[in-house]
Amino acid sequence: MIIPAQLNQLDEIVEIENSSFEKPWKRSQLMDDIRNHIDSENWVFVQDEKVVGYIFGWIIQKEFHLHNIAVHPNYLRKKIGRKLINHIISRVVDQKVNVILLEVSVNNVSARKCYQSLGFVEVGMRKDYYSKGDDAILYNLEIN
Numbered sequence: 001m002i003i004p005a006q007l008n009q010l011d012e013i014v015e016i017e018n019s020s021f022e023k024p025w026k027r028s029q030l031m032d033d034i035r036n037h038i039d040s041e042n043w044v045f046v047q048d049e050k051v052v053g054y055i056f057g058w059i060i061q062k063e064f065h066l067h068n069i070a071v072h073p074n075y076l077r078k079k080i081g082r083k084l085i086n087h088i089i090s091r092v093v094d095q096k097v098n099v100i101l102l103e104v105s106v107n108n109v110s111a112r113k114c115y116q117s118l119g120f121v122e123v124g125m126r127k128d129y130y131s132k133g134d135d136a137i138l139y140n141l142e143i144n
């Protein structure tokens, strides 16, 4: 079940965030995004009565900027990431958005495969974008 992210789910979201990223978002950043829900789309995937994944992003004019997506390590490869992205597509397509944009580390193979399997196209690269010196790959998905 995919439902809007709520502040009372923050502990579960932070736990997934911390176990998914070397440089996780701070709790305060996640909280700000949940609070600021005008022009943002923040959703969680709930299974077994727990938050097992989430997707956060902002609508900026006709673009959706996908800022954060993660699935709990025990729930990977169960199509949850794909369902979260498809949910966002169905939400933003009605809000006149015509492209979804994101960036991901060149070394994040699972995320890159996930995006590619959904039709995202590589449109550029930012050198040394991440703290470890990894490059970022920019992906777009045209939706309208």
Ligand SMILES: CC(C)(COP(=O)(O)OP(=O)(O)OC[C@H]1O[C@@H](n2cnc3c(N)ncnc32)[C@H](O)[C@@H]1OP(=O)(O)O)[C@@H](O)C(=O)NCCC(=O)NCCS
Binding pocket: 020, 021, 069, 070, 071, 072, 075, 076, 077, 078, 079, 080, 081, 082, 083, 103, 104, 105, 108, 109, 110, 111, 112, 113, 114, 115, 117
């Ligand atoms: C990226 C992420 C959200 C994908 O979530 P997921 O629920 O495991 O992915 P799905 O089960 O929906 O997979 C969809 C497709 O992505 C690809 N994929 C996902 N994980 C993969 C992996 N480890 N290896 C290869 N392909 C993978 C496959 O094509 C898969 O389709 P298939 O299972 O039919 O082969 C998840 O790996 C994650 O949370 N990673 C840590 C956080 C992160 O890196 N987020 C992205 C930051 S930009």
